[in-house]
Amino acid sequence: MDTKVIKPEAEGRGDRTLKIVGTSPVRPDGVPKVTGLARYGADYALPGMLWGAILRSPHAHARIRSIDSSKASALPGVKAVITSADFPEQKYEFVGPERVAINFWHMTRNVMAREKVLYEGHALAAVAATSKIIAEAALRLIEVDYEVLPHVIDVDEAMQPGAPLLFEDMITRGIDPPPNEASNIAKRIEFSIGDLDAGFAAADEIVEMNFKTAPVHQGYIEPHACLARFDNKGQGEIWAASQGHFVVRAFTARLLDMNIGDVLVHPAEIGGGFGGKTVIYVEPLAAALSRKSGHPVKIMMSREDVFKATGPTSGASMTVRIGVKRDGKLVAADGVFKFQAGAFPGSPVMNATMCGFAPYNIPNVRSVGYDVVCNRPKSAAYRAPGSPISAYAVESVMDAVAAKIGMDPLQFRLVNACRTGTPTVWGPKHAHDGCAETLKALLAHPAYAAPLGRNQGRGVASGFWFNNGGESSATVHVNEDGTVVVATGSMDIGGSRASMAIMAAETLGIEYEDVRAIVADTASIGYTHVTGGSRVTYATGIAVVEACRKVITELCARAAMIWSVEKDQVSWEDGSARRAGAGKHEPLSLKAIAAKRALTGGPIGAEASVNAGGAAPGFASELCDVEVDTETGSVKILRFVVAQDVGRAIHRSYVEGQMEGGAVQGIGWALNEAYVYDDAGHLLNAGFLDYRIPVASDLPMIETVLVEVPNPNHPFGAKGAGEVNIVPVMAAVANAINNAIGRRMTELPMSPPKVLAAIHTAPGK
Amino acid sequence: MGGAPVRVVLISSHSGHYTGGVKEFEIEARTLLDVIRVLDRRYPGLGEHLEEETSVAIDGEIHEVAYFHPVHPGSEIYFIPKIEGG
Amino acid sequence: MAKHHVSATLNGNDVEFLCETQQTLLEVLRDELHHTGTKEGCGTGDCGACSVTLDGRLVCSCLVLGVEARGKSIQTIEGMAEGTSLHPLQRKFLEHAALQCGVCTPGILIAARSLLERNPDPSEEEVRFWLAGNLCRCTGYNKIIEAVLDAAREMRGG
Numbered sequence A: 001m002d003t004k005v006i007k008p009e010a011e012g013r014g015d016r017t018l019k020i021v022g023t024s025p026v027r028p029d030g031v032p033k034v035t036g037l038a039r040y041g042a043d044y045a046l047p048g049m050l051w052g053a054i055l056r057s058p059h060a061h062a063r064i065r066s067i068d069s070s071k072a073s074a075l076p077g078v079k080a081v082i083t084s085a086d087f088p089e090q091k092y093e094f095v096g097p098e099r100v101a102i103n104f105w106h107m108t109r110n111v112m113a114r115e116k117v118l119y120e121g122h123a124l125a126a127v128a129a130t131s132k133i134i135a136e137a138a139l140r141l142i143e144v145d146y147e148v149l150p151h152v153i154d155v156d157e158a159m160q161p162g163a164p165l166l167f168e169d170m171i172t173r174g175i176d177p178p179p180n181e182a183s184n185i186a187k188r189i190e191f192s193i194g195d196l197d198a199g200f201a202a203a204d205e206i207v208e209m210n211f212k213t214a215p216v217h218q219g220y221i222e223p224h225a226c227l228a229r230f231d232n233k234g235q236g237e238i239w240a241a242s243q244g245h246f247v248v249r250a251f252t253a254r255l256l257d258m259n260i261g262d263v264l265v266h267p268a269e270i271g272g273g274f275g276g277k278t279v280i281y282v283e284p285l286a287a288a289l290s291r292k293s294g295h296p297v298k299i300m301m302s303r304e305d306v307f308k309a310t311g312p313t314s315g316a317s318m319t320v321r322i323g324v325k326r327d328g329k330l331v332a333a334d335g336v337f338k339f340q341a342g343a344f345p346g347s348p349v350m351n352a353t354m355c356g357f358a359p360y361n362i363p364n365v366r367s368v369g370y371d372v373v374c375n376r377p378k379s380a381a382y383r384a385p386g387s388p389i390s391a392y393a394v395e396s397v398m399d400a401v402a403a404k405i406g407m408d409p410l411q412f413r414l415v416n417a418c419r420t421g422t423p424t425v426w427g428p429k430h431a432h433d434g435c436a437e438t439l440k441a442l443l444a445h446p447a448y449a450a451p452l453g454r455n456q457g458r459g460v461a462s463g464f465w466f467n468n469g470g471e472s473s474a475t476v477h478v479n480e481d482g483t484v485v486v487a488t489g490s491m492d493i494g495g496s497r498a499s500m501a502i503m504a505a506e507t508l509g510i511e512y513e514d515v516r517a518i519v520a521d522t523a524s525i526g527y528t529h530v531t532g533g534s535r536v537t538y539a540t541g542i543a544v545v546e547a548c549r550k551v552i553t554e555l556c557a558r559a560a561m562i563w564s565v566e567k568d569q570v571s572w573e574d575g576s577a578r579r580a581g582a583g584k585h586e587p588l589s590l591k592a593i594a595a596k597r598a599l600t601g602g603p604i605g606a607e608a609s610v611n612a613g614g615a616a617p618g619f620a621s622e623l624c625d626v627e628v629d630t631e632t633g634s635v636k637i638l639r640f641v642v643a644q645d646v647g648r649a650i651h652r653s654y655v656e657g658q659m660e661g662g663a664v665q666g667i668g669w670a671l672n673e674a675y676v677y678d679d680a681g682h683l684l685n686a687g688f689l690d691y692r693i694p695v696a697s698d699l700p701m702i703e704t705v706l707v708e709v710p711n712p713n714h715p716f717g718a719k720g721a722g723e724v725n726i727v728p729v730m731a732a733v734a735n736a737i738n739n740a741i742g743r744r745m746t747e748l749p750m751s752p753p754k755v756l757a758a759i760h761t762a763p764g765k
Numbered sequence B: 001m002g003g004a005p006v007r008v009v010l011i012s013s014h015s016g017h018y019t020g021g022v023k024e025f026e027i028e029a030r031t032l033l034d035v036i037r038v039l040d041r042r043y044p045g046l047g048e049h050l051e052e053e054t055s056v057a058i059d060g061e062i063h064e065v066a067y068f069h070p071v072h073p074g075s076e077i078y079f080i081p082k083i084e085g086g
Numbered sequence C: 001m002a003k004h005h006v007s008a009t010l011n012g013n014d015v016e017f018l019c020e021t022q023q024t025l026l027e028v029l030r031d032e033l034h035h036t037g038t039k040e041g042c043g044t045g046d047c048g049a050c051s052v053t054l055d056g057r058l059v060c061s062c063l064v065l066g067v068e069a070r071g072k073s074i075q076t077i078e079g080m081a082e083g084t085s086l087h088p089l090q091r092k093f094l095e096h097a098a099l100q101c102g103v104c105t106p107g108i109l110i111a112a113r114s115l116l117e118r119n120p121d122p123s124e125e126e127v128r129f130w131l132a133g134n135l136c137r138c139t140g141y142n143k144i145i146e147a148v149l150d151a152a153r154e155m156r157g158g
């Protein structure tokens, strides 16, 4: 609500006068979204369309002895039944970068179980029929013979010798020499700098604590859904809500053994993703059913399916130890982070190990991570994946350390805040500021000095996230009337069309209303990586600005032709071409040049594709006030302030919206949300009634402070804004509870029974 | 090549397989392509690993690996595990 | 079994449809009447994305059977604007950037209109409690609450 903008001394191009950047115009796709006409993944239909339904495992872990679908196939109205036999086997190899290394052997098994089902809800067959009701009835006719196996879900238990193994031959990667026994530990990671033992030896005070967190779901309101139309000639189309239609195309083509160019993916509007829609679930199944039946097939997941079979993030078990000098200087830090990967390797533990200590200048650090498979759905990215989990542990210990040496927790962080040149645990030095600025913003905020009442407490915490860059494409076309269409390959998940239109209008020097921004399908624009990692405003924004600059060059050339002067005599200013020299000549507006486009060479437009580097990381520092009901253990959030370095806000309201939304997701993670399993490995709360995400009446207005330390690598100074806001939240809430009741909450969620139990335990233990 | 040497550090945990554990190098280079070529000549296969499986930090700025990035005398180049967001 | 024949009004227009006994009003609206503005977030009455009014009463259409709409007046998001002019709530949602992904928006708009019909001058707390059955995962609710309060102010003529 109460929004503050802090602009540190203008640096680089930061002081340029901007007309549209930083304002909050109405988004170009707004009207269809308030009138119900926008089409999301589930809103597409085609003539002759069939409904797909998916058979899911009732067991947490079982061998599939056989699947008999003959009765289902014989049911009138059923047009196709598929199992893993309809997908080619994939080679066992990790391809791509380490943290996100994809193993298609795993992916095809996650989409459709082969030898075993590895979690309750694991897909193992699918049906297409003329109605939803028939499709559901057909599922009940499929006979599966299971050999139920012992299962394991908790990360510490999964790491024990003798734990039930998900993959009987999986040897831990990242240990030299490799262990000779199989285990559930897919990978070990270690980063370190300095001399850890010497660092701790030099410390005056050391605090060590253990933490546990529960798996939580991204909780997007739109369940996964898609429509597919494939023919048996090897071509097809998909309408899907995803965070990246190019990724849907690549993965689906691979799992179906098709050429990428033979699959066309249309970007449906997406009803939230938060990382969870960067991977595929239903798309290859709908495609295979369509290919087999010869009809378009639509699949919609139920909310229960979403909880049971799509990406929660990891639950974790962590130990963090921090050593400090009496004057407040950090000297050593050690973290061990064990993350559930879910049924297949690939938790975000590497990010956790890298981000946890990143806000601080610590000379001696070791950060170790374990990626551990267990019988729950495979983890998927969730907002700054991994970082909020390690931050919960690190920032709780930081709070305890500050208390131990009697320092103000924000001052303590500020003394140790990283700056440009501070070494990181992963090797290179930080290349950007922003951490200290968010801390200073919070120190200066009136909330930090506001009085607290009985059973109330205040907590603060900071966080770091790598914002991403990478591959993006954009086209800019000047229409006949001088208006402009900007197309990009980035799915719009939270108003990015508006940001793209702002950057284009600002670059071209025209009105925002004269620019329309759209999201193009996979055949109409160059490859663009997912909408994730807070990369769109940065990388796709750079592509848009580059395309606009090319258009300006062309507009100047056309103006030069009209004026019969050399091109270098023409410059572009405020939306018009101007002639050098005497000021007699009327400038030529974009509209005027567009009107003469045919006479000067035809339509005017340009495409730009980039692999954008130099994305600056994001920092956030946050404050939380709570009131604890000591009768019930319930925690009320009284006040929450997010101070985040956003580089420069392009669309102010949507940047605030990211900060507000991230804070609230974190509050849910802190206080309520958790996957709850019974002894058989069944998820007990696969619905929004029992998996309770924050509702409007739980919350105060979230207060935002936009700290703007521009990134000189972006034309307007933008840094990603989508993710780091969630990183400090759980620690800020935990620290506030500690401040209120004198108890450290070392397990998430901090639900009423746990808080009550803590209240009834002696303080300090 | 003519440029002053740059310092190259391999952080990615798999890189060591190619180099027998060696992690730091001084290389004469003007672009990232030079760096990758030199390393691949010395340790066959390392080039592809760096291209496919790492990001790079050049003087602290993180980029996806791309040939055209200029490197300067005294630059610090870290090949690091790639980060993916949500 | 034969399908049921149901007559009702949808956003003021007469409609007739055939539906199975177990089909929900939400499914009828989306799959039979092709009004996909009403969204399914859960199908169990927990998210409010499917909010519509039935004879003026705010309901989760996923908890109502299609046959129950017989003879009733159904109002959905598609009927909220009058011709080309947006309802003040719709306008304020756009001005306040009260939607990110927008999938919760139709349900929240319908619920908010229902609130303002009953209480033209709600407090922030009243808005928060009225909308507690409508989940939004993107916005943290700030801008939704602000937009509703601002629309109420405008509709009161202030």
Ligand code: FES
Pocket (backbone or CB within 6 Å): C039, C040, C041, C042, C043, C044, C045, C046, C047, C048, C049, C050, C051, C060, C061, C062, C063
């Ligand atoms: S879909 Fe009806 S309440 Fe969620």
Ligand code: FES
Pocket (backbone or CB within 6 Å): A221, A271, A272, C098, C099, C100, C101, C102, C103, C104, C105, C135, C136, C137, C138, C139
């Ligand atoms: S705007 Fe996405 S759920 Fe509300």
